[in-house]
Amino acid sequence: MAIRGVTMDVSSDGVAVIKFFNPPVNALSPPILAGLKRKLDKAIERVDVKAMVLMGEGGKFCGGFDINVFQSIQRKGNSAAPEVSGGLVVKTIEEAKKPTVAAIDGLALGGGLELAMGCHARVSTPKSQLGLVELALGIIPGMGGTQRLPRLVGISKAIEMMLLSQTIMSEEGEKLGLIDVVASSNNVLKLAQSWALDIAERRRPWLSSLCRTDRLGPLSEAREVVKVARLQARQNAANMPQHQACLDAVEEGIVHGGYSGILKEAEVSNVLVSSSTAKALMHVFFAQRAASKVPNVTDIGLRPRHVEKVAIIGGGIMGSGIATALILSGISVVLKEIDVEYLKKGMKVVEANLQGLAAKGNITKEKAERAFSILKGVLDYSEFRHVDMVIEAATENVLLKQSIFGEIEKVCTPHCILATNTSTINLNIVGRETNSQDRIIGAHFFSPAHVMPLLEIIRTERTSAQVILDLMTLGKMIKKVPIVVGNCTGFAVNRTFFPYGQGSHFLVNLGVDLFRIDKVIRDFGLKIGPFQLQDLAGPGLRKEAGKEYANAFPDRIFSSPLAELMVINGRYGKSNGKGYYIYEKGNKPKPDYSIQSLIEESRRLSNIMPSGKPITVNDQDIVEMIFFPVVNEACRVMDEGIVVRASDLDIASTLGMNFPSYRGGIVFWADTFGSGYIYTKLKKLSEAYGGFFKPCKFLEERASRGMTLSAPASRSEVSRSNL
Numbered sequence: 254m255a256i257r258g259v260t261m262d263v264s265s266d267g268v269a270v271i272k273f274f275n276p277p278v279n280a281l282s283p284p285i286l287a288g289l290k291r292k293l294d295k296a297i298e299r300v301d302v303k304a305m306v307l308m309g310e311g312g313k314f315c316g317g318f319d320i321n322v323f324q325s326i327q328r329k330g331n332s333a334a335p336e337v338s339g340g341l342v343v344k345t346i347e348e349a350k351k352p353t354v355a356a357i358d359g360l361a362l363g364g365g366l367e368l369a370m371g372c373h374a375r376v377s378t379p380k381s382q383l384g385l386v387e388l389a390l391g392i393i394p395g396m397g398g399t400q401r402l403p404r405l406v407g408i409s410k411a412i413e414m415m416l417l418s419q420t421i422m423s424e425e426g427e428k429l430g431l432i433d434v435v436a437s438s439n440n441v442l443k444l445a446q447s448w449a450l451d452i453a454e455r456r457r458p459w460l461s462s463l464c465r466t467d468r469l470g471p472l473s474e475a476r477e478v479v480k481v482a483r484l485q486a487r488q489n490a491a492n493m494p495q496h497q498a499c500l501d502a503v504e505e506g507i508v509h510g511g512y513s514g515i516l517k518e519a520e521v522s523n524v525l526v527s528s529s530t531a532k533a534l535m536h537v538f539f540a541q542r543a544a545s546k547v548p549n550v551t552d553i554g555l556r557p558r559h560v561e562k563v564a565i566i567g568g569g570i571m572g573s574g575i576a577t578a579l580i581l582s583g584i585s586v587v588l589k590e591i592d593v594e595y596l597k598k599g600m601k602v603v604e605a606n607l608q609g610l611a612a613k614g615n616i617t618k619e620k621a622e623r624a625f626s627i628l629k630g631v632l633d634y635s636e637f638r639h640v641d642m643v644i645e646a647a648t649e650n651v652l653l654k655q656s657i658f659g660e661i662e663k664v665c666t667p668h669c670i671l672a673t674n675t676s677t678i679n680l681n682i683v684g685r686e687t688n689s690q691d692r693i694i695g696a697h698f699f700s701p702a703h704v705m706p707l708l709e710i711i712r713t714e715r716t717s718a719q720v721i722l723d724l725m726t727l728g729k730m731i732k733k734v735p736i737v738v739g740n741c742t743g744f745a746v747n748r749t750f751f752p753y754g755q756g757s758h759f760l761v762n763l764g765v766d767l768f769r770i771d772k773v774i775r776d777f778g779l780k781i782g783p784f785q786l787q788d789l790a791g792p793g794l795r796k797e798a799g800k801e802y803a804n805a806f807p808d809r810i811f812s813s814p815l816a817e818l819m820v821i822n823g824r825y826g827k828s829n830g831k832g833y834y835i836y837e838k839g840n841k842p843k844p845d846y847s848i849q850s851l852i853e854e855s856r857r858l859s860n861i862m863p864s865g866k867p868i869t870v871n872d873q874d875i876v877e878m879i880f881f882p883v884v885n886e887a888c889r890v891m892d893e894g895i896v897v898r899a900s901d902l903d904i905a906s907t908l909g910m911n912f913p914s915y916r917g918g919i920v921f922w923a924d925t926f927g928s929g930y931i932y933t934k935l936k937k938l939s940e941a942y943g944g945f946f947k948p949c950k951f952l953e954e955r956a957s958r959g960m961t962l963s964a965p966a967s968r969s970e971v972s973r974s975n976l
């Protein structure tokens with residue numbers, strides 16, 4: 254078995270094979286970088302070595318620089334930076350008097366690809382994943398990638414790959430000039446060795462990526478490409494400094510040469526590593542991985558059972574979206590509806606979903622057809638005997654769901670998982686009439702279910718660990734990020750965010766302009782504001798969910814007359830083209846200022862404006878008045894043990910509610926203010942406007958102890974938790 258570190262073997266024909274091993278992804282940690290430098294120096298020095306090959310052990314070339322080191326730098330400053338930098342290793346390779354060839358297997362990402370680009374040629378196995386994905390972490394490539402990638406694949410493609418953190422397969426890499434040759438896993442090392450010898454003995458060209466200019470094109474064209482990219486980045490990545498910084502480094506290299514570009518890259522990299530964006534995005538990276546570890550589920554040696562066939566009850570927007578997600582991953586689906594008309598409609602929605610993905614180029618036409626062929630529409634339960642899981646996606650009606658669960662318990666096999674896609678209703682109520690509590694679970698998808706990445710898995714006190722693990726595994730199979738949460742009204746995501754919509758109504762009723770609120774929230778980083786979101790959801794679901802929240806949390810509900818007035822006036826939102834906005838085919842939604850009379854009426858009815866006059870607030874006040882009540886509810890969710898750890902709520906909020914990931918998620922963002930600040934602010938707001946803003950006990954305690962909200966619960970707090 255390989256030992257963590259760097260090894261070197263010199264073959265009889267004079268090729269030094271330098272292998273590095275740092276499982277699970279061969280990240281470039283300080284010891285690995287130092288080891289690489291030592292072995293390279295040795296190989297360069299040894300007279301019996303003519304050339305070198307660089308290879309990652311264990312089926313993966315390299316997943317990049319070790320992101321833990323960046324987090325240490327963020328905490329401790331530059332003293333935590335490695336003594337041997339990645340840049341120095343690449344420089345050693347590139348400037349050596351002996352050539353090096355990279356033998357890439359599996360993946361070469363970030364610093365891993367930068368290491369490979371510093372080599373004089375690259376041999377790769379088929380389907381290896383290649384990319385400079387650093388921008389997704391809030392930084393830019395920092396080992397010369399901003400300079401070498403444009404010189405290998407051309408400026409346009411390089412910018413596209415870096416700005417979108419896009420990965421490509423080695424076959425495309427070969428066409429682009431990033432990979433010299435693709436070879437099978439068995440052959441990759443051998444071919445890299447002979448290629449290295451060929452270069453050393455001048456049978457193949459000795460190319461240094463940094464010195465190449467042939468793919469850069471004329472200066473004026475290159476500058477134009479950068480200019481257009483800047484404009485796009487300004488629109489698409491407004492709050493993320495790494496995009497412009499990456500373009501700065503690329504432009505410097507184009508105008509003043511690769512070495513100047515490298516210096517610029519180093520300068521901006523150093524600043525970006527400690528930026529709030531990088532801190533937030535790196536937190537999200539690790540938080541997402543932490544979410545897949547669920548105590549007493551993933552650590553007790555259980556093996557997931559394979560789910561091959563799923564039945565879905567209800568072919569509405571949710572049911573058809575879930576069906577789409579499943580069949581796209583090769584899982585057969587039986588879609589049940591109550592009559593032929595509804596069934597036809599549901600099947601058509603699935604077909605349209607698939608066609609939409611194919612039209613966008615996300616999947617091929619053949620894949621869409623293959624997926625559709627494993628979907629079967631049914632009107633009764635006869636097929637349910639053969640399924641491994643049922644996902645109920647009927648309307649949000651407690652009695653209906655209870656009767657469905659009573660029925661499926663009878664028709665399915667005893668091992669069949671019984672899941673519900675309810676977004677609010679307590680699972681104990683849904684499954685009350687059954688004797689199958691151990692296999693009842695929530696599978697809460699977010700709309701559109703075939704697009705949104707989050708799968709909120711809800712366990713009750715009686716759901717078995719096996720069933721939780723099976724659903725987590727299914728979630729990963731269909732490319733979702735599963736978060737396991739406890740059972741309560743609204744569960745983790747909708748419960749935490751129910752004050753979001755209500756807070757926005759509170760502000761409107763206090764006299765703040767409705768469209769300004771949406772704009773401020775968009776500028777903060779959400780794709781759409783709360784009112785446009787309400788237009789999308791429509792009044793039906795909101796009304797049903799609203800009732801559940803009002804029953805469960807009567808002390809902190811704000812019932813806005815405006816929501817009711819909109820319905821009375823036939824403004825159902827996007828579904829009928831008329832809501833807070835006007836929806837016309839082919840046009841962007843336009844604010845409908847004619848709703849002002851309804852807003853005035855709502856303000857009159859709610860009568861919450863101090864002395865009947867609109868309040869004056871700045872944009873930051875709006876953000877805080879909308880999101881601090883959300884943070885307050887997040888505190889209750891953590892206090893009740895609904896989530897395993899605080900960072901699960903960060904992932905849930907970024908993937909389920911589009912909370913900007915560059916703000917790290919709702920709890921991470923809250924901790925940038927501090928519990929004391931939020932407590933004081935909410936206390937003042939509650940004194941002025943009542944219980945909706947009243948800080949909860951958990952927040953008060955954390956504030957009084959000067960603790961962060963994300964700090965793990967103390968022993969006494971853990972014993973209160975129900976997970």
Ligand SMILES: C[C@H](O)CC(=O)SCCNC(=O)CCNC(=O)[C@H](O)C(C)(C)COP(=O)(O)OP(=O)(O)OC[C@H]1O[C@@H](n2cnc3c(N)ncnc32)[C@H](O)[C@@H]1OP(=O)(O)O
Nearest residue numbers: 278280316317318319320321362363364386394395396542
């Ligand atoms: C100087 C340079 O320019 C800067 C850089 O290189 S920054 C780093 C750039 N690289 C990246 O962003 C790649 C990040 N990693 C990934 O995208 C994915 O982990 C992957 C595609 C490599 C593998 O995915 P997958 O097989 O699903 O495994 P995944 O669960 O994500 O990761 C496995 C483990 O490796 C860790 N890991 C992955 N990449 C890592 C990295 N670059 N540094 C440190 N740890 C890393 C994960 O945290 C996880 O740890 P855990 O098991 O303790 O939770």
